[in-house]
Amino acid sequence: MADTEFLSNLTRFFRNQAHFDALEHFVIPELMKIKQTMGNTTIKIWSAGCSTGEEPYSIAIFLSEILPPLWKFEIVASDISLKSLAVGKEGFYSDTQIVGIPDSYLKKYLDKVDGGYRVHADIMSKIRFDCHNLQTDSLQRNFDIVFCRNVIIYFDEAAQAAVIGRFWESMAAKSFLFIGNSETLFGMNTGFEFVKTEWATLYRKFT
Numbered sequence: 001m002a003d004t005e006f007l008s009n010l011t012r013f014f015r016n017q018a019h020f021d022a023l024e025h026f027v028i029p030e031l032m033k034i035k036q037t038m039g040n041t042t043i044k045i046w047s048a049g050c051s052t053g054e055e056p057y058s059i060a061i062f063l064s065e066i067l068p069p070l071w072k073f074e075i076v077a078s079d080i081s082l083k084s085l086a087v088g089k090e091g092f093y094s095d096t097q098i099v100g101i102p103d104s105y106l107k108k109y110l111d112k113v114d115g116g117y118r119v120h121a122d123i124m125s126k127i128r129f130d131c132h133n134l135q136t137d138s139l140q141r142n143f144d145i146v147f148c149r150n151v152i153i154y155f156d157e158a159a160q161a162a163v164i165g166r167f168w169e170s171m172a173a174k175s176f177l178f179i180g181n182s183e184t185l186f187g188m189n190t191g192f193e194f195v196k197t198e199w200a201t202l203y204r205k206f207t
């Protein structure tokens with residue numbers, strides 16, 4: 001994957017806390033209302049452009065904390081870089097990399113090992129790491145939440161629109177999309193509705 005080496009894989013645990021606040025106070029309550037009526041208690045999430053795993057692990061830890069008993073979640077974490085995915089699959093992070101994880105979560109969901117920390121197996125088991133180029137259809141469907149943060153910023157306008165169109169196809173009716181703070185769907189012809197919550201802005205697929 002030498003041709004992907006130039007791409008930024010910069011990431012960190014609990015990046016953009018406001019997104020996690022919106023997840024807790026808006027997205028998850030909305031999804032629970034919607035899915036309960038269908039008798040479906042599993043929330044499907046895609047962390048697209050997950051880099052070395054900090055994003056999907058943050059989501060997994062956070063949902064483990066906030067979801068009521070009987071609710072389950074599963075996360076697909078994809079990236080084009082095999083090197084980054086290998087780090088994610090390993091679940092080991094150095095002392096400097098774990099900055100951003102609140103102490104209480106660190107104690108509860110990671111083990112201190114030589115030179116750093118290892119994510120607990122039950123958190124790792126919630127995530128499936130997958131090599132995927134967002135310029136092609138993942139063929140996966142029915143995601144309730146897609147996180148694609150700080151990824152489309154590297155694409156030109158046409159490629160951004162194509163990727164967002166493919167997310168639409170991969171997402172369930174009544175689902176939610178988080179993009180990065182410096183990214184926008186403004187000016188793009190998409191079906192997504194812009195939602196401004198008390199905590200953060202995001203996009204919603206209604207139908």
Ligand SMILES: C[S@@+](CC[C@H](N)C(=O)[O-])C[C@H]1O[C@@H](n2cnc3c(N)ncnc32)[C@H](O)[C@@H]1O
Nearest residue numbers: 008009010011049051079080081133134149150
């Ligand atoms: C800056 S990181 C963002 C990581 C994480 N989403 C975050 O916000 O912390 C961007 C990631 O997008 C990945 N990426 C870039 N182009 C991609 C593509 N066409 N398909 C899949 N992943 C891609 C890179 O390999 C990199 O890991």
